[in-house]
Amino acid sequence: MSETPLQLPGYAHVYSGKVRDLYAPVGTDGQPREDQLLLVASDRMSAYDFVLDTPIPDKGAVLTQMSLWWFDQLADLVPHHVVSTDVPAAVAGRAVLVERLEMLPVECVARAYLTGGGLGEYRASGAVSGIELPAGLVDGSPLPEPIFTPSTKAPVGEHDEPIPYSGVVAEIGEDLASRVRDLTVRILQRGNEIATERGIILADTKVEFGMRGDEIVLADEVLTPDSSRFWPADEWQPGRQQPSFDKQYVRDWLTSPASGWDKTSGEAPPSLPEDVVAQTRAKYVEAYERLTGQTFRS
Template identity: 65%
Template sequence: MKHVHSGKVRDLYELPDGDLVIVARDTISAYDYVLDTPIPDKGAILTQLSLWWFDRLADVVPNHVVSTELPEGAPVEWAGRAVVVRKLEMVPVECVARGYLTGGGLKDYRATGEVCGIALPAGLEDGSRLPEPIFTPTTKADVGGHDLPMTYAEVEGKVGGALAGRLREITLEVYRRGAELGLERGVIVADTKIELGLRDGELVLGDEVLTPDSSRFWPADRWAPGRSQPSFDKQYVRDWLTSPASGWDQASGEAPPPLPPEVVEQTRAKYIEAYERLTGRQWG
């Protein structure tokens, strides 16, 4: 196997037949930094949850998975966190759908009344449910860079009108499926980001899908607009980093500090709870 790329939380290897192996690490990223402190089991949780979702979205969009068996010569430590996949020509757009207003979307709304050029009703708060899910794409930045909001017209200008339409259609349908199933199991899927690529002219779902790294998951019974919501995702880490307890100044340009053991433990617990609530399976 030939190592071809390392992203924020995944390593990519190429097999002799041209397929790829994606290996999810236990690292976690926040505010465009890859943190020094790993979250035990995180890579395996994301991999197994993505595989579960790929099965349930197969009628919406094909995915890149070839096999979950470890390729010959792979380290045994990769078991559960490595997947053999087809090589795709990745679309240079981060495809995001939002059903609730929070995070960067909330910041833009407060400044302009819009998110990615889409006008929203007045009076919305942090955590407000949107009248309907919206497609809010961003640029795809390199590691260490920052994804920037795009309007739909900008997506059309980048990839063409026909492909832009399919990106929006697939992203919103993936979100709707995830949101409906999540709500049945007491989890609000506030927003999600997916990666799409082309193979033989067909759009294919890649990377991960509907995980605590790519989505915001909120407990439905504790949802209350007008405040930051409790969550089953890495928002817990973001909140700690920006709290006085961390001692980190986001504007300083310095990397965030190591996570203390209790934050690591709580973050791992939240990822496991997301997996178990959604799948109905017990982790480990």
């Protein structure tokens, strides 16, 4: 995130997150508009709450183009925030002009399979986000039905923390909480209906919603390898960590002896070797091509 934001004529830089940069279109009065944002996906990679110093080539373009494809697949479930893909040439293919929304202050997560942080919660308590689950589940087990497991929306550099559904109700009210819970689960279900036909399992996903008056609008990215766990269906085997198309590959290298890094040290992770960068890019591109049936063009 230390990189200098691009200078884009006609746009004012607003904010840089872990992997995205936000710009506001400048109006005829020379002031940044308050109704729209240019959402630019960088090639930065984040892991374990650090932004790595090694970018993944074309990652921003893959995430942007995959999200656009998914927005179309989900259009009958929930409206999205995209206004236009007509963007400055310097960020073509990895940016979209979007509606500026009042974003909900919770991370909306749904899980169809048990793994990651949910597995840790389950092993400790037999439940995830307060939802009791059957005994005997292992890493990669399918859940009886997808569950809503929200978390806090932490500032950059801090970790999102799981919260029970009651915490979402306390934050945004019962009516809105039930609507975003149901929508999050339906998005994961629809994603799996489509992905399984293409040999991919969507284990879980995180989505973000904003408000357009009383209407819930899907924002940011959706069902990408950064926001979801993608597993090759033909290699799925409960009881172990699954092979993946997502950034788990980078996490695995960082926590392997090869990296020499201790994630509890508080020190920044090391640079990624060329082969890990190339493999990660290949996994992102393969996920895009298998899901959409389209050839990726950077």
